[in-house]
Amino acid sequence: MKRGVTMMDWESKPRYVISVAARMIGIEAHTLRYYERLGLVRPDRSSGNIRLYSEEDIDRLRYIKTLMSDCGVNLAGVEVALSLMQRMKEMQQQLEEMERQIGKAARAEVEDMIEDIIEDAEWKEI
Numbered sequence: 001m002k003r004g005v006t007m008m009d010w011e012s013k014p015r016y017v018i019s020v021a022a023r024m025i026g027i028e029a030h031t032l033r034y035y036e037r038l039g040l041v042r043p044d045r046s047s048g049n050i051r052l053y054s055e056e057d058i059d060r061l062r063y064i065k066t067l068m069s070d071c072g073v074n075l076a077g078v079e080v081a082l083s084l085m086q087r088m089k090e091m092q093q094q095l096e097e098m099e100r101q102i103g104k105a106a107r108a109e110v111e112d113m114i115e116d117i118i119e120d121a122e123w124k125e126i
Helices: 007-012 018-027 029-038 057-071 073-125
Strands: 051-053
Touching: 018 029, 018 051, 018 057, 029 051, 029 057, 051 057, 057 073
Parallel strands: none
Antiparallel strands: none
16 A cells, blocks of 8 residues: 555545446446445446446445345345444444543643642742
8 A cells, every 4th residue: 555545545445347346246237236326335437437436335335235145134124224334433423523522621621630739839839
């Protein structure tokens, strides 16, 4: 991986045409087009309007295939599962942000307490 390129950048960069993506996942290209029509996946498009799938898209499609093939979930169930996963991801991000804010507030509170203790100690010395 190139320097300065994060894993997130690498995973979200569109790079696979539909035939390669279908082969990687083990499904037919027409199935990928159908999933796109349903809104289960949104591949990027090249300037020539060619579908390009990212690693994130491939992972999502593998998950869809697993739900349907191995778990027997129908497309409606897949949509519900994907929606719940998205909601969980959003909630996790909110939780992480709240933890950052609490940490920041706690550090500020500790700093204020230390300043108060130092001021009290200085007054007692006088």
